[in-house]
Amino acid sequence: MAPKDNDPTSSGSTVVASSPAPIKNALNLDVEHTPFTHPELLGEFPTITYDPIPVLPYEDRALKADPTFKNLLADATVKHLEPKIGTEISNLQLHELTDTQKDELALLVAQRGVVFFRNQKISIQDQLALGRYYGHLHVHQTVGHAKGIPQVHVVENSLEVSEKRIKAQALEPVNLWHSDVSYERQPPSYTSFKVLTTPPTGGDTLWASAYEAYDRLTPQFKTFVEGLTAIHSSKHQAESAIINGKTLRRPIVEFEHPVVRTHPVTGRKALTLHRDTSSRFVITGQRMQ
Secondary structure, three states: OOOOOOOOOOOEEEEEEEOOOOOEOOOOOEOOOOOOOOHHHOOEOOOOOOOOOOOOOOOOHHHHOOOOOOOOOOOOEEEEOOOOOOEEEEOOOHHHOOHHHHHHHHHHHHHHOOEEEOOOOOOHHHHHHHHHHHOOOOOOOOOOEEOOEEEEEEEEOOHHHHHHHHHHHHHOHHHHOOOOOOOOOOOOOEEEEEEEEOOOOOOOOOOOOHHHHHHOOOHHHHHHHOOOEEEEEOHHHHHHHHHOOOOOOOOOOEEEEEOEEEOOOOOOEEEOOOOOOEEEEEOOHHHHO
C-alpha cells in the first residue's frame, strides 16, 4: 500500500564517514589536523540536476520480522548501551546476513533507535546492497557524495570543512540535532552509517531517542503537541550550498509533518521536531483558542 504523504519511505540513506581531528575544538584549543585518508571516497559535487522524488510505496521489512530475534541474535553478543536507546552487537558480520536476519535487524533498529556493529568487513557495495534491501536509497540534493555513487553521502573533515563546522557548533550547537532529511515528503526509515576514521577524542556523533523525548512530556503537553504539525524545509541547506558555490541538484521542498508521529512498526509515539529543518508550526484558529 502506498504511504500517505508524511509516511516514511522504506529507504536507507547510506553514509560513509571519515572524522579526523579538527584543527580547533569548541574551547578554541589547537589540535593537529589529520588529512583525509580515503581519497577514493573524497566527496564530489556534480553540477547536475535531479528530478523531484516521486511518491514511493511503503513496505517496512521490520513488519515481517520474528520479534524474538532468534535468527539475528542466535550466535551474537548483545549489549544495550543505554536503557532507552542504543544496542551493540558483536560476533556478526553485516555482509553475511540472511534476508530473515535483515528483517530482524530492521525491527531491532525500530525498537532501539540505533544499533552498532564493530570490526565489520562490509564494503561500500555491500553497504549499498544492504540499504537497497530495505528500500529506495535517498540521493541528497546538495552534499558531496562518493565518486560515481550519489547514494553515498561522505562526511569528512577537510581543513575547510573543519573550520566552518567548528564555527557553526560554537555558535548554535543545538541546531546540529536533526533527523535526516525530514523535509522530504517521505523521510527515510533507516540510515546506514559507516565510520572509517576517527580522532582519538572528540568529534562524537550522538543519538537521542525521539520516543523518550515524547514520553517525558507532561500529559497536558502531550495533548497539546499531538494536534500540531510543522513545516519542514530544505531551504536552509539549499541556501548554504549556493553560498558555498555548490549546485542545487533538486528544487527546494517544504512539507508539513505531524509534530508527534506514530512509528509504523513499533506503534510508539515520537517527537519529530528540530531546528535544523523545521521552520514553523501550523496552528489553526481553533487550536489557538
